[in-house]
Amino acid sequence: MTSLINYQSLWTSLLLDIIAIVGCSAASGQEFRKPNVEWNLPQVAVPNASAAAEADMKAYTETIPGTDVKFDMVPIKGGEFLMGSSEQEQKDQVGEAEPEYFYDPAAEGPQHKVQVSPFWMGKCEVTWDEYLSWLTGRSAILRKEANEPETPNTQMADSIPCPSACAYTDMTCGMGTKGYPVINVTPFAAKLYCKWLTAITGRLYRLPTEAEWEYACRAGTTGAYSFDVKDIDDYAVYYGNSSDKYAKVGSKKPNPWGLYDMHGNVWEMCLDKYEVNGYKKLIGAADGKTLADPLNPAEGAEYNVVFRGGSWDDDPERLRSAARWASHKDWKRQDPQIPPSICFFTDACAAGFRVVRPLNPAGAVPAKEYEPDFKILDEYLKGVEKSK
Numbered sequence: 001m002t003s004l005i006n007y008q009s010l011w012t013s014l015l016l017d018i019i020a021i022v023g024c025s026a027a028s029g030q031e032f033r034k035p036n037v038e039w040n041l042p043q044v045a046v047p048n049a050s051a052a053a054e055a056d057m058k059a060y061t062e063t064i065p066g067t068d069v070k071f072d073m074v075p076i077k078g079g080e081f082l083m084g085s086s087e088q089e090q091k092d093q094v095g096e097a098e099p100e101y102f103y104d105p106a107a108e109g110p111q112h113k114v115q116v117s118p119f120w121m122g123k124c125e126v127t128w129d130e131y132l133s134w135l136t137g138r139s140a141i142l143r144k145e146a147n148e149p150e151t152p153n154t155q156m157a158d159s160i161p162c163p164s165a166c167a168y169t170d171m172t173c174g175m176g177t178k179g180y181p182v183i184n185v186t187p188f189a190a191k192l193y194c195k196w197l198t199a200i201t202g203r204l205y206r207l208p209t210e211a212e213w214e215y216a217c218r219a220g221t222t223g224a225y226s227f228d229v230k231d232i233d234d235y236a237v238y239y240g241n242s243s244d245k246y247a248k249v250g251s252k253k254p255n256p257w258g259l260y261d262m263h264g265n266v267w268e269m270c271l272d273k274y275e276v277n278g279y280k281k282l283i284g285a286a287d288g289k290t291l292a293d294p295l296n297p298a299e300g301a302e303y304n305v306v307f308r309g310g311s312w313d314d315d316p317e318r319l320r321s322a323a324r325w326a327s328h329k330d331w332k333r334q335d336p337q338i339p340p341s342i343c344f345f346t347d348a349c350a351a352g353f354r355v356v357r358p359l360n361p362a363g364a365v366p367a368k369e370y371e372p373d374f375k376i377l378d379e380y381l382k383g384v385e386k387s388k
Contacts, residue, residue: 032160033374035367036198041153043202054078054118054359059258064133065154065200066143071130072123073357074258076116080290081215082222084111084279085322089224096317099276102304102326103318107276112283115292116215117364120357121208124249124260125268126193128177131185134162134196157200160192161377169334173349179248181266181352187298187305187327189343190269190353191372197355204361206370209295210272210324212356213308217321219257224320226255226262236264236319242312246350263319266352267307271370273298274306274326293364300373302342303327311350327351339383342376 043050048060057075064070085093085108093105133139140158148154171184185193190207197205208216219226227235235255237247242264250260262268275281278296286294298305305327310319318325327348334346345351358365 032156032195032199035371036195036204037362037367039156039199041156041199041202042151044153044200046201049073049203051075051359057118057120057359059123060120062201062203064130064139064197066139066141066146066148067133069129069133071127073120074123076119076121076212076216076257078116078118079215080113080115081218081220082111083114083211083214083291083322084109085224085320086111089320089322093317093320096315101328101330102274103324104276105323107274107278107324108322110279110283112279113290114211114215114294115290116211117293118359119208119212120359121212121216121259122354122356123254123258125181125266125352125354127249128172128180128182131182131193132177134193137162139200153200153202157196160196160199162192162196169344169346171344171346175245175349180246181249181261183246183266183350183352184345184348185269185351185353186302186341186343186345187269188300188302188372188376191370192343194355194370195372203357205355205357206365207269207271207353208356209293209365210270210306210308211291211294213268213270213354214321216257216259217255217262217309219255219259219262221256221321224322226321227253229316232263232316232319236310236316237261237312238264238310238319239313239315244313246312262309263321264310264314265312266309266350267311267325268309269327269351269353270306270308271298271365272296272306273301274304274324295365295369297369299369300376302376303329303331307351313350338387339380342380 044065046060046062048058051057054077059074061070061072090105090109097104194205233241235253246265254260255262273296282291282294282296307325310323331345331348332340335341
């Protein structure tokens, strides 16, 4: 893997990183810490983005205000499916298990019925273009240059604390930015980005639950993949065809519901905590009933957070619809900071994320589970003070 650390500018960049986080926080008051569902911000008008009921849901294109950056959202109707892998599928993967790195086919079962509420999902993984609109402050800069008037949405969005664009290393792992999926983002930073995106658009964007992710990935199919495995090169970017790097999003064929890169390219972050017996725990709590919008909350954790879908650096077995992985302490192996960054990984070159938008913003997933945990920021700033 590419060596990432650039010590020449490390301390300057680190100082800028701290200033950026503190500056945003100090200038904004505390309104940004409130859950998104309490803001009641108006939705920025976008064709087809509003729906009163599931039957009204349509695909739409979101443009990040102040920029020309766009991304597409696909409607996913609610429904029931069989989540997880069969015992036979798990047995077929035994040789692939790496429990110490949170890849264990035993964690994919038992299979269980799940009911999922309707939502929209990003047609593609979040790209660097989208993420950098927030990370670099580009959206705010361009709006000001164009003399666009401030709105309740932009005021809230601009108040949300952000990490500096001057990261202490190349977070792309040398693989490119324009059109490529964002990687090396911590759960805290991904949730902050979703919070910013929610503020600036007025629409509730968040990370998907595992159940939502697998339901959308399967797209009504029941096999190991949403396609015939003999056609994998047509649908997935993986170790066998990636040339040792990720690809631009949407470069392969979509799944039956029009979603790209659900198998391969980069692993995708979910809201759930990774536990080998996590499914058993949820099934037991349901007491024989079909699980409705299940969630095993990661509760602000940085590690042991579930990632799905496989990546450019994985063999086909890890691209299966039921395959699970998780963030690991080794993802900051090269981070030299004290305390380590709360916004960037250094060694998660195959891990990104995708956004969803629930039809019912106040639905089954409690706000506290998809909101960033600002205790992480507070503890980080305390650690910075102690290290001076």
